[in-house]
Amino acid sequence: MATEIDHPYEFRTFPAAAPDGRADEATRNWLAAEARGFHESRMTAEAIDLAAAVIAADGRRLTGVYTTSAPESALAPEVPVATFAAYEHTLNVGGAELLPAHLIAGVTVRPTHRRRGLLRRMMTDDLTAAHAAGHALAALTVSEATIYRRFGFGTAYSVDSITVPAGHRFRLTVPTTGRCELIDAHELVSIAPRVFSAFHARTPGSVDRQQAYWRRSAGLAGPNGGADDTVRAIVHYSEDGAIDGYAAYRVHEGERTTELEVIDLVAATDGAYLGLWELLGSMDLVDTVRFDAAPADDPLRWALADWRAVRTTSRSDRLWIRLLDVVAAFEARGYLPGAEGEVVIEVADDLGFATGRYRIRVAGGRAHVTDGEAAAPDLELEAWVLGSLYLGAVDARTLASAGRIVERTPGAVGRLAGLLTPVRPVYGVTHF
Numbered sequence: 001m002a003t004e005i006d007h008p009y010e011f012r013t014f015p016a017a018a019p020d021g022r023a024d025e026a027t028r029n030w031l032a033a034e035a036r037g038f039h040e041s042r043m044t045a046e047a048i049d050l051a052a053a054v055i056a057a058d059g060r061r062l063t064g065v066y067t068t069s070a071p072e073s074a075l076a077p078e079v080p081v082a083t084f085a086a087y088e089h090t091l092n093v094g095g096a097e098l099l100p101a102h103l104i105a106g107v108t109v110r111p112t113h114r115r116r117g118l119l120r121r122m123m124t125d126d127l128t129a130a131h132a133a134g135h136a137l138a139a140l141t142v143s144e145a146t147i148y149r150r151f152g153f154g155t156a157y158s159v160d161s162i163t164v165p166a167g168h169r170f171r172l173t174v175p176t177t178g179r180c181e182l183i184d185a186h187e188l189v190s191i192a193p194r195v196f197s198a199f200h201a202r203t204p205g206s207v208d209r210q211q212a213y214w215r216r217s218a219g220l221a222g223p224n225g226g227a228d229d230t231v232r233a234i235v236h237y238s239e240d241g242a243i244d245g246y247a248a249y250r251v252h253e254g255e256r257t258t259e260l261e262v263i264d265l266v267a268a269t270d271g272a273y274l275g276l277w278e279l280l281g282s283m284d285l286v287d288t289v290r291f292d293a294a295p296a297d298d299p300l301r302w303a304l305a306d307w308r309a310v311r312t313t314s315r316s317d318r319l320w321i322r323l324l325d326v327v328a329a330f331e332a333r334g335y336l337p338g339a340e341g342e343v344v345i346e347v348a349d350d351l352g353f354a355t356g357r358y359r360i361r362v363a364g365g366r367a368h369v370t371d372g373e374a375a376a377p378d379l380e381l382e383a384w385v386l387g388s389l390y391l392g393a394v395d396a397r398t399l400a401s402a403g404r405i406v407e408r409t410p411g412a413v414g415r416l417a418g419l420l421t422p423v424r425p426v427y428g429v430t431h432f
């Protein structure tokens with residue numbers, strides 16, 4: 001729980017605000033500190049105002065940690081030594097409704113104040129408030145994979161960086177539907193939110209996007225907030241003429257090879273996904289196409305004649321989940337219609353929110369979950385492991401093989417894996 005911090009710090013939480021498009025002072029100082037914490041370049045006043053307007057539109061609540069004084073020439077005490085942001089957006093958990101999730105972002109601690117417990121204090125205070133407010137789960141995307149398990153977060157799914165050769169090696173051997181067109185990238189400001197919304201409604205694992213995405217994909221968020229003229233865009237039209245997918249990209253001409261970098265690709269249908277790739281893979285004057293957020297099990301690989309054409313260059317954890325209310329979270333989730341059965345799990349949680357013995361009973365695509373179960377548990381696990389299992393992208397048998405689940409009843413791990421099979425492949429294109 002919260003550690004005693006041996007220093008006169010002040011913790012302040014306030015809404016991100018940009019009245020009339022100008023960042024207020026607290027938001028301005030917070031954004032400058034966050035950029036410094038991630039080693040980003042100094043932001044211009046215009047870039048700060050734009051960023052403030054965008055995070056204010058997301059409804060972010062900012063926490064800053066302040067010192068009461070600063071020595072000569074050091075950063076002023078109004079600039080926080082630590083930053084933390086939280087807001088609410090929906091997560092698709094494969095159920096009938098999108099689940100409101102407590103999202104955490106912008107976590108930094110100034111190097112001269114690190115390892116004194118500031119992150120632990122901000123995180124425990126924030127999760128305690130989110131739990132009290134009735135959130136079923138919290139989620140984040142991370143800079144390092146070693147920080148957040150201790151707070152009960154587990155990796156729920158990963159995405160791949162891939163490269164694909166353009167030209168003759170790119171040959172789809174399935175028919176595609178609809179057609180693609182090049183558009184003015186700026187058009188994506190209005191098109192992208194609509195397409196994303198359809199993708200989000202259909203895809204377990206998807207987190208609703210923050211406002212910053214639309215300007216970035218549309219080439220309107222270049223250095224210092226101006227236009228980025230390198231961004232190009234294509235859209236896909238379904239058979240009935242509706243736009244159901246888009247890709248934003250730029251082309252890097254190297255000395256020997258030319259690479260098309262996919263900046264953002266969102267498809268609301270399988271047809272749009274393959275249709276967009278068909279055009280990306282057939283652009284003249286391009287040698288390879290790179291995409292850093294491809295599904296870990298990419299349908300593209302199976303649609304091409306050459307399975308090896310899609311080369312995974314790296315895999316990154318994408319969404320980390322932390323359950324705050326195990327009963328609410330598992331009852332909100334979707335289950336395959338054929339998944340039937342039950343399992344009793346015992347969860348150990350250092351922060352206490354998920355601690356308990358739960359019976360998860362699944363039938364007819366829904367779960368009924370009870371806490372305070374008297375029967376002996378079939379399985380024992382830590383809270384972060386449950387976060388990894390929750391969406392169904394990580395198989396319980398893999399986590400048992402890794403020594404992360406203790407199986408008290410033979411066969412229970414396989415039973416849990418079957419019950420948690422996701423309704424559709426888990427994937428997401430939101431980083432926050």
Ligand SMILES: CC(C)(COP(=O)(O)OP(=O)(O)OC[C@H]1O[C@@H](n2cnc3c(N)ncnc32)[C@H](O)[C@@H]1OP(=O)(O)O)[C@@H](O)C(=O)NCCC(=O)NCCS
Nearest residue numbers: 037107108109114115116117118119120142143146147150
């Ligand atoms: C990561 C960061 C926020 C940690 O802040 P901090 O105030 O030093 O962390 P705390 O002192 O509260 O440490 C809390 C616990 O996490 C551990 N921890 C902190 N940073 C860690 C790291 N980078 N890797 C592994 N463990 C880490 C501490 O050892 C401590 O462990 P314990 O309490 O179990 O003994 C800070 O180092 C930072 O700003 N890094 C650069 C920006 C960044 O990566 N932010 C995270 C974005 S997702």
